[in-house]
Amino acid sequence: MNFKELKLCGIGLAVFIVLGACSTRNLELQEETDYRIEEKKTEVLEHNQPEEPHVPIVIDAEGIDLLTGATSHQGNTEASLQEGMGLEGSWVFGFESDITLEHPLFIDGTKEIHSRNDGWTNTYGRMLLLAQRDEEGNPMGAFDLIAPEGIWVYSPAVRFVAEGEYTATVQTPILVIHSNDFHLQNTIIDGNIRFASEEYKNSARATIWNSNTQTYEEVPLSQQVTGEID
Numbered sequence: 001m002n003f004k005e006l007k008l009c010g011i012g013l014a015v016f017i018v019l020g021a022c023s024t025r026n027l028e029l030q031e032e033t034d035y036r037i038e039e040k041k042t043e044v045l046e047h048n049q050p051e052e053p054h055v056p057i058v059i060d061a062e063g064i065d066l067l068t069g070a071t072s073h074q075g076n077t078e079a080s081l082q083e084g085m086g087l088e089g090s091w092v093f094g095f096e097s098d099i100t101l102e103h104p105l106f107i108d109g110t111k112e113i114h115s116r117n118d119g120w121t122n123t124y125g126r127m128l129l130l131a132q133r134d135e136e137g138n139p140m141g142a143f144d145l146i147a148p149e150g151i152w153v154y155s156p157a158v159r160f161v162a163e164g165e166y167t168a169t170v171q172t173p174i175l176v177i178h179s180n181d182f183h184l185q186n187t188i189i190d191g192n193i194r195f196a197s198e199e200y201k202n203s204a205r206a207t208i209w210n211s212n213t214q215t216y217e218e219v220p221l222s223q224q225v226t227g228e229i230d
Contacts, residue, residue, distance in 0.1 A: 072090050072091065072092045072093070072094060073085075073089060073090045073092070073093045073094070074093070074094040074095075074096055075093070075094075075095075075096060076095070076096040076097035076099060077099065078099060078100075078101050078102060078103070080093075081093055081099055081101070081105065082103070082105065085105065085106075085107045085108075085126065085128070086106070086108065086109070087108050087109040088109070089109065089126075090126075091126055091127060092126070092127045092129055093127070093128055093129065094129040095128070095129060095130050095131075095132075095143040095145070096143075097143060098143050098144045098145070098146070099143070099144075099145055099146070100145075100146040100148075101145070101146065101147045101148070101149065102149070103149055104147070104149040104150050104151070104152065105147050105149075105150075105151045105152070106151075106152045106154065107126060107128075107151070107152070107153045107154065107155050107158055108152075108154040108155055109126075109154075109155055110155060110156060125155070125156060125157025125158055125159050125181060125183070126155045126157075126158050126159070127158070127159045127160075127161055128145070128158075128159070128160050128161065129161050130142050130143045130144070130145065130160060130161060130162045130168035130170075130187060131143075131161060131162050131163040131164075131166065131168075132166070133163075138164075139162075139163035139164035139165075139166055140166075141166050142162035142163075142166035142167055142168040142186070143168060144168055144169045144170070144171065145168070145169075145170045145171070145172075146171045146172070147170065147171070147172040148171075148172065148173065150172055150173060150174040150175070150176065151170070151172050151174075151175045151176070152176045152178065153175070153176065153177045153178060153179060153182060154178045154179055155179060156179045156180055156181055157179070157180065157181035157182070157183065158179065158181075158182055158183070159182075159183040159184075159185060160183070160184050160185065160187040160189075161185045161186070161187065162185065162186035162187055163185075163186060163209070164186075164209055165209055165211060166186065167186050167187065167188060167208075168186065168187045168188070169187070169188045169190050170187060170188070170189050170190065170191075171190040171191060172189070172190070172191045173191050173192065174191060174192050174193075174194060175189055175191060175192070175193045175194070176193075176194045176195075176196065177193065177194070177195045177196060177200050177201075177204065178196045178200065179200060180199065180200055180203040181203050181204070181205075182200070182203070182204040182205075183204070183205050183206070183207070184205075184206040184207070184221070184224045185206075185207050185208075185216060186207070186208055186209055186216075187206075187224065188224050188225075188226065189224060189225045189226065189227070190226045190227075191225075191226065191227045192225075192227035192228045192229070192230070193221075193225055193227070193228075193229045193230070194230050195229075195230065201229070204221055205218060205221065206218065206219050206220065206221045206223065206224040207219065208223075208224075
């Protein structure tokens, strides 16, 4: 074997080693991706298991401010949002800044108020309050939510709310709705929405602020969603 043939053999061996290494790495990446997909499926399936019924809060008077006290969480971290919108959370979560999540967000649980005085019961839709307010409660901006791992809504009548002339954005690849009366107020969903049934889809609504009439008016849900609605 002459020098030229030996050189060609060396080059061929090097290419073979590189291709083999690339193939091994690609296989490792595919296995890691498959594992994460299965892990996500398991997480969602476990979350869908039936929960024990929750005891509603009982109060002594009809007047109650849902934006203060035990009925409300406020925060600017993922931990505070996950707690506030979890099964044992509150009616309202008030954003104090933009929030970016590392994990899926599950909004779950039905919240009711019962009165000892006269027996009335109200069920309130849970709210993500994305509005920024001044000290007197007037809207002065809106916060955004980034949820790259998706959002699942199980509570009835959940509302994503910004106020006045300000619009909030919820950026997520997928928002899955498993309940009736979902409502976007001054909020854009930058991503796709999937409804678990036609009933849930038909009951969903969107409203925006009309500066001329100084009221919120209903608009097609598609106007507030950048992606697909199924």
